[in-house]
Amino acid sequence: MLLSSIFCLILSNALSFRRDTAILYSRIGIIILFYCIYLCYNNLFITYLDNGIGLFGGLFYTSPITQTFHILILFITLLILNLTGFYPRKLISSQYLSLSKLLFTKLQFVKNIAVSNIILKKGEQYTILEYTLMLLFIVIGSLLLISSSDFVSIFLSIELQSYGLYLLCTMYRNSESATSAGLTYFLLGGLASCFILLGIALIYANLGVTYLDSFYVINNLAGVLDEQQITTYIPYCLLLITIGLLFKISAAPFHF
Template sequence: MVILSILLLAAALPFSSVFYFSSIVINRVAILVLLLSSLLAFNTLLLEPLGVGVGIYGGVCLVSVISQAFDCFILASGSLLLVLATGILPMKSLYYWSSTREEITHDPLSKLIPLILLLSTLGMSCLVTSSDLVTVYLSIELQSLPLYILACLYRDSEPATSAALKYFLIGALSSCLFLLGSSLLYALSGLTSLEGVYLVSSLGVGYSGFLIPVLFIGLAVLIKLPAAPFHYWAPDVYDGVPTLVTSWLAIMPKIALLAFLLLYQGLSQIGGIVVTEQSVWGFILLGSALLSLVLGALLGVAQYRIKRMVAYSTISHLGFLLLALGLVTPQGLEAYLFYLFQYVVTSSNLFFVLLVYSNQVLETWGDSTVFLEQPKPEKDPSEESYWLEGLSVMRTPTTKPLLISSEYNRISCFHSNPVLALSFAICLFSMAGIPPLIGFFGKLLVLTTALDSGYYFLVFIAILVSVITTGFYLRVIRVLFFDSIHFEISRSTEMILRRAVLSESDPKPLHSMVIATLSLIIILFLAYPYPSLNSLHLIALSFYFW
């Protein structure tokens, strides 16, 4: 159904100007398509043969309970994040203050965004069902190539173009490693089917040669996640691209890649790969989890730009996910699935809040980029010159605000909407693991499962990391609620900013509904946790014991 909708939208886009289709209409069609596809995927979970798996398309795809559960989750998450694209005006106003709503709604580039995101979602959906090296590679590229295009869609932005180029080069390196590992596996076994490779390796024929290609493929996926120590590209890319693209990069590719890592590890265990190889791969997962936890927390403390801080926070959360995945137990899988669920819910709500006030919440871009065609003044040695979306703001070097409001007279834009500020704080508290929010239970499940498996040192490090990350989450809350930021700006600049605030002061009804729903899920999970926990428990048991 997703393929058919992509073809129909691609055929309809050239006629959108004739029939006056706006980008919002196209985006809502894409949302409905993903929602209906998610319901269809959920309906297939009731089929009894899925317990042992059903091979389709000549065995290159394997449909099972775990793959369909991930497929349903990916499609539902994609439809949720596509709601963000209904606010095209806030995203594009990051680059063009002079753009009107009419110009942006019917801008040809904004109409391409739903189609690009549908293509990426199709690749993710194919990846979770792939059981052949060829289809796995094609699925990874199908999910990645649209994101390369989306990252550099606005070529007038130097940070976005630079981030897109870096993202493309790192993705190309990861693809090369994956192809190298796949080629070596094919040379050693003569097979591209994952199940066939596992069966051959279980015979003990040349098992030492299988170790290197298995590691190459796994490392290629870790680079794309990004997990430490392959994470250095993520903060630059997340910070450079538009916030809408950042929200997609921080959530959607990780679901599909983590699902592939689960299937990659689980099938190797079922196939009977030699214990030496399994222990090496498990050691790499746990080592990457440890580095992700430590580096994500320590480097995140030093960040003063909100999207870079979110990037390091994401790396730290990946540490918890890889820790649960490296345990290779049903309890570890259950903790892994629940942590992934709460991470998607919390991160989605966080980006919804950021994008709703993208006209008011401005990030410190530094003096490297000017989006408007304005001459850059000479910098006074006693002051630091920061350019906010093409508007010059002078401040002393002693102040480093995390978030800068366009209501400059000591009134933060979050103070003008206390409910939205509370939702943002709830997201940060949940990410920090403060009880009784849903993020606390995610970390609790991972840590208790790791304790039961005997990984006491990793649990101790994870607890310390949680304390450190709580510090920089609280720093953001302090800036939002308690710090007053005052800048000396010209009267004309102040009037421009105030017009922007008045025109977009309230979130759209659809955005308000989504933010309220996600916030209630984060807060009230403790009231009725059994449906989600029982469902994840059954999925974990079906993966190991069906």
């Protein structure tokens, strides 16, 4: 549902010339997320039949827990789009902000051009068509990351989510601070991706597997059979992956 919706939105964005339709796209995104929540809720009874279902040859795994977190992420994104998809079109002066004056005074538009430009500049996301697309790409990466059961799918899901976040940081194209933040985030995110990929590559070089269950089984068997030469480098590989993930979420001491 999300993939087909993103394809339709990309096609619609390419054919649209009006920037003020961004609010319409936000409301379409809310409808899409409602339908995705409904689909996740319907899938709960399927996954309750077993402990879970493997998808795409074991790259992904769906269970009641993953479906519940999918619903949570979709609901939070729905709230975010709801906050940015509906906004007051009237600009009200500060002299009408008290409740009594709002009720008993005739409201007027702010005709001062300088004040209007300042207020409209704060709502610049309402004229960016790609805003809903960025959020949907981030949501797809988050949902795939929760359902991942393989190191390869984990890395690809993190990258898919990160690319949307890089674009979201630089959404205000004319802002120097936004451009600086997006570029810094992109460089640090690329560094973190290198750490994660290096750890995954070293695990594959030592054990020959990328599937999480196989990694768990081989690692435990090597510990039981005292095959220390097999798992000598595994803690360092996991340390590299952990460093990359801490960079991605800006956790201390990698928050700088």
